[in-house]
Amino acid sequence: MKAAYLIKYGNTETAFKIREAQKPRPKANQVLIKVEAFGLNFADVMARLGLYKAAPPLPAILGYDVVGKIEAIGNEVTHVQLGQRVTALTRFGAYAEYAIAEKEVVFPIPDSFSAGVAVALATQYSTAYFLSYNMANLQENDKVLIHAAAGGVGTALVQMALHKKCLVFGTCGSSEKIDYLKNNGVHHPVNYRTNDFEDTVRKIMGIKGLDAIFDPVGGKSIKKDYRLLGAGGRVFSFGVSSMNQTKSILGKLGVLAQFGFYHPVQFLSNSKGIIGVNMLKIAEENPNKIANAMQEVIRLTEEGILSPHVGGEYPVDDIAIAHGFLESRKSMGKIVVKW
Ligand SMILES: NC(=O)c1ccc[n+]([C@@H]2O[C@H](COP(=O)([O-])OP(=O)(O)OC[C@H]3O[C@@H](n4cnc5c(N)ncnc54)[C@H](OP(=O)(O)O)[C@@H]3O)[C@@H](O)[C@H]2O)c1
CATH class of the missing domain: 3.90.180.10 (Medium-chain alcohol dehydrogenases, catalytic domain)
Structure with a gap:
């Protein structure tokens, strides 16, 4: 063959x-x-x-x-x-x-x-299903942010969150993708190259925080995500695509440091969390x-x-x-x- x-x-x-x-x-x-x-x-x-x-x-x-x-x-x-x-x-x-x-x-x-x-x-769809239905257990009226929302997993997450009647924010990196997100029903598409997503979400949501954030980008994106969560909210970290920009070990360590450092007591007192998902591990166990x-x-x-x-x-x-x-x-x- x-x-x-x-x-x-x-x-x-x-x-x-x-x-x-x-x-x-x-x-x-x-x-x-x-x-x-x-x-x-x-x-x-x-x-x-x-x-x-x-x-x-x-x-x-x-x-x-x-x-x-x-x-x-x-x-x-x-x-x-x-x-x-x-x-x-x-x-x-x-x-x-x-x-x-x-x-x-x-x-x-x-x-x-x-x-x-x-x-x-x-x-892509099985990953999105596991993230949004099993892990996040999305509910009607949940406020959800999906990164790389025009991609394979992102498109699936958008469809699933809309099916659950959530309010959907989606990020992407071009005006063509903004049109694609609008056509797919994303309520608030954000081009992260022209607008800071944290500022944009805050302007729309005021002091209200988000319930679920799906992030395959990693690095400093996770820090911003964490700040956008409301009580009971969780960030689902499932990729580090930002790592492909850097070749050196130091650069990679830099991306890892940008995730931020967290103590479980912080999660407990703020009632927020960050959860990692790796489908290869799920498939094994x-x-x-x-x-x-x-x-x-x-x-x-x-x-x-x-x-x-x-x-x-x-x-x-x-x-x-x-x-x-x-x-x-x-x-x-x-x-x-x-x-
Ligand atoms: N944990 C798991 O088990 C699991 C399973 C499946 C997929 N994933 C992860 O899910 C993500 C999406 O996978 P996919 O196959 O559906 O790919 P995809 O989203 O169709 O393609 C990748 C998209 O990510 C964004 N991107 C690429 N490089 C980036 C960077 N350096 N910084 C920020 N954004 C970048 C780009 O969109 P924009 O620039 O428009 O945002 C790009 O179009 C990947 O990170 C993948 O590794 C994880």
């Missing part, structure tokens, strides 16, 4: 090579999928830049989500059949013609779902939570309540262009790569 290998950290032009690879064989509790398309996630960009610790060593096959047909199943797998079209989560290995997934994270999908919609549901999130996002999409936006579709030969687009901060919604 062919696979798009990450062979060199750094620039998109020299990072990937499509090479022959050994077709994997599923173990008893696994499924082999003939991949129709795979999705890109921001963590893939971090891995390409050599900034993602959990990524396999070079040469590596990256990727967390695939859509395709079941080619082979292990003898402990009973919920899917050969030939069935599924979306699945992979722990790397998705940028290939065939990919292996654990049985718990393989889900049949209707033919009406495009490849882009199917892969958006896997990593509580795969049933991922399965539940996936089943729910598939159901909500079938019912028309959720509607993933596909912001770019590329043939595999253009994987460098697809990666560059996601890194450029211009993409909106999900980027999908097709075989």
Whole structure:
């Protein structure tokens, strides 16, 4: 089979090579999928830049989500059949013609779902579901701030918060994205390049604080988030995309310091908190939570309540262009790569 290998950290032009690879064989509790398309996630960009610790060593096959047909199943797998079209989560290995997934994270999908919609549901929508429904337990009238609100996870969080009838603030970095956020129903879109988001939220909210803030940016953004919380509010820190701006160890330490330093007694006396979420950890220790999130996002999409936006579709030969687009901060919604 062919696979798009990450062979060199750094620039998109020299990072990937499509090479022959050994077709994997599923173990008893696994499924082999003939991949129709795979999705890109921001963590893939971090891995390409050599900034993602959990990524396999070079040469590596990256990727967390695939859509395709079941080619082979292990003898402990009973919920899917050969030939069935599924979306699945992979722990790397998705940028290939065939990919292996654990049985718990393989889900049949209707033919009406495009490849882009199917892969958006896997990593980005399941992450957003776990954040907003399981962790934040959003309620009607909650005041919510979503960072990178035009991105893959951000688009999903906006749809989920609106479905829960929350008041939604969303940040992004361009006027095109402001239009996208308005079209998606965000009540207060903020371009952080032209307006400080903390000042903007404060002007609108006065002394009232926010109930939930979803932050994949990290660094000094978290400090501002914390100040914007009301009593009972929480910041959900689920990424450090601001780290991709810095290469040196000192620079990285600087970003980590910018998060701020907190003592639990502060959380207790102010009734506020900061919670970290890493879906790889959840998948390791509580795969049933991922399965539940996936089943729910598939159901909500079938019912028309959720509607993933596909912001770019590329043939595999253009994987460098697809990666560059996601890194450029211009993409909106999900980027999908097709075989
Ligand atoms: N913890 C987990 O388990 C988990 C799971 C999935 C995703 N994530 C994280 O969620 C985030 C979103 O992932 P995604 O795949 O949906 O990507 P995405 O949001 O579609 O793309 C990344 C977006 O982040 C913003 N961004 C990029 N670099 C930035 C920087 N240096 N400073 C500030 N903003 C920056 C840009 O939008 P704007 O400039 O317009 O804001 C960019 O378009 C990533 O940080 C990812 O690592 C975490």
